[in-house]
Structure formats: C-alpha cells, structure tokens
Amino acid sequence: MGKNNKKRGDFMNNFTYDIGTKIHFGTDALDYIGEEAKKYADKILLTYGGGSIKKNGVYDKVIKELEGAGIEVFELSGIQPNPRIDSVREGVRILKENGIGAILAVGGGSTIDASKFMAAGACADFDPWKFISEKRPMSPAIPLLSVLTMAATGSEMDCGGVITNPETKEKLSSGHADTRPKVSFLNPELTYTVSKFQTAAGSADILSHIFETYFNIDGTMFMLDRIMEALMKTVIKYGPIAIKDPENYEARANLMWASSWAINDFISDSSQAAWTVHPIEHELSAFYDITHGLGLAILTPRWMEYCLSEKTVHKFVDLGVNVFDLDKDQEPMEIARQTIEKVKKFFFEDLGLDSNLRKVGIDERHFDEMSKKACGKAGVKKGFIDLRPEDVKKIYEMCLED
C-alpha cells in the first residue's frame, strides 16, 4: 500500500454501512416465514417462476407458513430468467388492485429482482419502466421478503435489481435501500435441485460480483480485499463440489452465504466499485437471452487480459498469490498471466462452462450496437479501466475464439 501517512482521500472513501436484511439460514429457515411475514402485512403477494417450487414442496411449505400466520395470499407466477418489465407491470397491478402490503419472492435472482421493481412500483403513479428510462428513484417501496432457491445474484440481501425490456432490447439495473429485502430465508437444501449448468453459471456470477469490486484502482481497503479473497476461495472450492455432488450441504451452504456477501455492499463500502463486466454482459443477454453467469464467465478473462497493464498488474498479483496460491517470487506480469489462466481454468474446466461466444451461437453481427449500448449515453464505462465502445467491441471480439 506504499508509504505511511496517506490521508483518507488518497485511497479510501468515507461510507455508510447499513445492511438491515435479516437472514434465517439453514435447514429450518422456512419455518420462520409466517412469523416474519405477519410483521409486515396481512396480505402478501407471492411471486415465483416456472412452477418448480410446486414440485419440490417449497410452494406447499410457503403457503402453509403464510396461511398459518393468518395472511391472505395472492400469487404471481411465471417470472422468467432475465425477467421482463411486463411481469413487473402485472405484479404492480395485482398489488394496487388488492391493497397488498408486502411481497414474498420465492426463487432466484430473477424473481427477487422483478419483485423489487414491483415493490417500488406499488408506491408509484407511473409506469415502472421509468425506474430505468427516467431513473426515477425506487423509493418508497413496500416491504420485500425472499426465499432463495438458487445461489447467484445476491438479490436476497442487496438493494438492486436488473430488468429487461424486450421491446427496446435493454437489460438495465436500478435499486434503492428501500428495495433491499427486509428478511430472507436461506435453506441451502433448496438448491440441491439446481442443475449442474445453473450451479456453474451461478458460481461464475458470484465470483464476478467479487471481481467487479476487487479490481479497483482507487478506494481499496486491505481488510476488505482480504475478505473478498476469502469469498473467492469459497466459490472456487465449492462451485465444482456442488456440481459433482449436488446434495452436498457444506458446498451449497458456503455458495449460498457467499452469494449474499459478494454483493450486499459490505465489500464495496470503501471503494467506488464501478462495475464494467456486468454492463458488457447485460448486452449479451439482452440481445441473445443467454444465461447471465455464462456470459460473465466468457467475458471475464478477456476483460482481464484487456485491462492488464503495469498500472493494474498489482491487483492480478494479489489475486494470483492470495487466491490461486501462485509463487509470489515471479515477475508480476508473469504472475498476472498465470492468474488469468487460472481464472479460465476455473470457469471453463472446473465449472465446465462454454469458453467462447461462438459455442453459444453468438457472432459479431451486433457487436457495434452492443458496445455502444454497454457504454451508455456518456459514451464511456468508467471502472477498473475506463472503456469506450471501441474497447468493449475488442473485448467482445476476443470472446469469439479460445
């Protein structure tokens, strides 16, 4: 960290830490749904996805808990991966028509993300897409609770959500402290049935959330860097175990708790944490509807190669030495190159994800448009290194081949 007597402004931001989400974690987590939910409302909207929760008993358990607490339950099912603004509109309609006071989202990041927009939309007198298009604040919002069924996005403990508008081919994020879940119920056993592919994609997503904060020139704090490395080690150890042995509680529990802490704001408190890989990926899934974590896995090592320079090499050295146990007595640039190879090996061998865009049916035809969109109206995506559309396009191109 260099010389002593550095003053605050040089490396560490002031911050407010305020993560109020209560978590019930473990095999008995869902037993608390009734008593927690009734603190917030007598009528609750239950949101979920494709109905798998009806097959594995989660739906029955949730209904039993809510009704047992004397809560009137309304439902909105069919929320899709890369959730769409239409689902949000439908949810808002049900909430408003019935005077519903809270939402219980049961699912992965897609269901919880969409529910955040519904929670704010219920308090708004405008179309919820304006949270994105006009950057209207997502506040106030009715209380949101969540039952997590997949470890990936961290939506169960963070403020933000991502929503897709198929008409405009936009996939964008927003969020507010008011949309952070009040209570989340995390039973790792519920993720036993998550497929090998979704487990791999989820692990890639968690790791990417940590990378987005870790790869930061300004605002680093030693303690938080080391904690990020602890979280990375957790994902790198347990992602492959969960794929091979889906009912390994230890692996599922570690992945689930790591998913929450990778993005709940704790690790990013002292930094700017301007994300770059996620916005680049969002264009991939907005244009092609590919799985978010898969897109991140393909993009990340290329983004790393593109960012690597004398100025940034120290972060790659930290990652390689502290997480991948590389020999620290090598040249920094050599360590950095080995680090990126380790990242590739993790994504494409240990997790078994597809290693380039052609393998998932994507070619260069939309790269120009996607690159521009990824950089937004400002024309530049600020972050670990600032990226302009021509930079983003080069990164996409690097993803075409191994």
Add this chain to the structure above:
Amino acid sequence: MGKNNKKRGDFMNNFTYDIGTKIHFGTDALDYIGEEAKKYADKILLTYGGGSIKKNGVYDKVIKELEGAGIEVFELSGIQPNPRIDSVREGVRILKENGIGAILAVGGGSTIDASKFMAAGACADFDPWKFISEKRPMSPAIPLLSVLTMAATGSEMDCGGVITNPETKEKLSSGHADTRPKVSFLNPELTYTVSKFQTAAGSADILSHIFETYFNIDGTMFMLDRIMEALMKTVIKYGPIAIKDPENYEARANLMWASSWAINDFISDSSQAAWTVHPIEHELSAFYDITHGLGLAILTPRWMEYCLSEKTVHKFVDLGVNVFDLDKDQEPMEIARQTIEKVKKFFFEDLGLDSNLRKVGIDERHFDEMSKKACGKAGVKKGFIDLRPEDVKKIYEMCLED
C-alpha cells in the same frame, strides 16, 4: 473438511443473522450524529469517560451536533476502564428521573458496554446488577448510539457488554439484541491519540475475539474461517503500523473496521463459539484491574499450548499456513508449534506487550480462587477444549514465566 455428503448437524449450525447497526465510517462520520440521534429521542444521555474528549474537540463536536438537532443533552462522565456497576446505577437514575429516550456513548468499549446496561436498566424495575447475578434479560432497552474513540472491544456493533462489581470481585458479561447500538459513528482519526500501549492492547483484544471463534471444533464454515483469517491478517499488519505511526489513517481505519467485524456475530454465526480465554482473562482484570487486552495477550499463547493435541492441531495448521504463511509441507505438530511462536512474537515483540504475569505484578496467590470463578457454577468452561479449574490454574501458572 473430509468426506462429502455431510449433513448439516455434523458441522454447521442453523442461524439467524440480524445485525442492524448502521455505521457512519470515515472522516465525516460525526457529521451524522444530529440527524441520526433525533430519529430516536428528543432527550439524550451523553456518556463518556475521563474527559479526554473535552481536550481533543470531540465533546464540542458532539454537543454541537446534538444541540443543532434540537436535542436536550444530559451527561454522565467518569466511566472507567473495566466499568463498574455503580456507573450503570448512576446512569439509570439520570435516565429515569429525566425521561430520557436514548443514550449516546462516546468512548471505547468500557463506555459503550456500561451504556448497554444503562439502556436496559432504564426499562427495568430492578437493580441492574441482576442482569448478571440473576441473568435477567437485557430487554427491552432504550436505543443506544455510539461514537467510537478506540478500536478494540467491538462494542459499537455487538450486543454484549462486560461489567465489574468491585464488591464481589466479579467481571461478567451479558447482552441482548436490544442493546446492540442502532447507529455507530466511526472516525478512525479519533483513535490517533490512543497511546501505543492501548493500541497494542486493543489489537490483542481484536485478535483474541477472532481466535475465540476460530478455535472451534464444531460448527466451522469454510467461508467464515477464511474471513476470520482475513480479519486476523488485518490486525497483524496494522497493529504494529499504528503503534509506530499513530496518525496513519489506513492503519487506524483497518483496525477500527476489523474491531467491529471481529465480534459483531457474523463470523460466529455457524458455530457455538464458546469463548474460553476471555472468561479466564476476566478474572485477571477483576482481581488486578489490568488492561483486558494485555491479559488476553499473556494468556492466549499459553492457552494455545494447553489446547494443542492431535484432535485440535488442524486449526493451528490452518492459522499458521493461511495467516502466518508457514510452510504447509511440514509435520502438522511442527506447524502448530511454529504458529504459537508466531503468536507470541506478534503479541510480545511486534505489539511490545509484557510477556508474562510477573512483569505486570501478578503472582499465584489468587490462582485457585480465580480458576474456580472462571469456570463458573458449572465447574467447567466449555469451549475449544473444555476446561476445569485445575486446567485453568495450569494455564495461569504457565503465564508466570516466559
């Protein structure tokens, strides 16, 4: 962690995570006092220690903030290190007589700990020592806020407090979710004036809090073990820097934030975390009024030596390899011995603390009584390894010489 398909009960407890303390961290932290305090009460009791805050401007700043928000301020000063139940009684009297709605504690762990007992005492119709002697629950309690001036006990973000009764020579702890501070204001600059000795003792205290949870046979969670190691590395790096260079913001900030996370319940969530070194130390400071962190530093390596066995060696290996960078290819027992030497070097050389009890004027005359008291009425202190009075006495004896 051994074989896959372990079930929950074998190694990881279900838990509820619920840490609602809001933290304003950084050079501007105290600017938020007024707006936060007025959310809780119109009359506030300001508690503090020996008046150093009047010399360094903190007192004036706090008063300006509170009065600027239209809050009526009452005061209780003179709260001592190893705070006594008498201060609590006095605080409760002031709170009750004036119908005061909240407390702002300004100081280190002693002031904040004593204020927790006052916060609960204000809602009780019995003498506050009964929170200890009769284990009466410290709930309900009026809201507590804190301004931290020393990084050590973590009281700014946890539920518990320690209180001393000079009449009975007892120093004991209690706590409740209701006594966890609602808001804490952490400006690392306020710790610039903490003496070298107190900085060393505070660093030892933080490290001991982590050890108490880390050295655990049951209930470990890989992710949390790695996070504990991240926190330990932080203390080991920055304790000595803060001693040499008291106005090093980076060092003070890392120590301060680590102090909160060492004990706010996050790292102990999955485990039983039965503490043993702290109760053994509490007898030292109850009988001799020595500085808590100094007592912990002297006791810890002896306790480690006493606990080391084939059954426990793996934790020492983890600590040595992951924190002290020891060569992992050695025999486990050899790594463990080197680990304990590293711990001694840290406490007694890097932090410069006295290395045995004789150096601080303590001999064996009270060891029998202290050993019995440390084990409580049950006659055994359960923890990493269970300790009976004869075990505790041996540990005290090991502390007499280097």
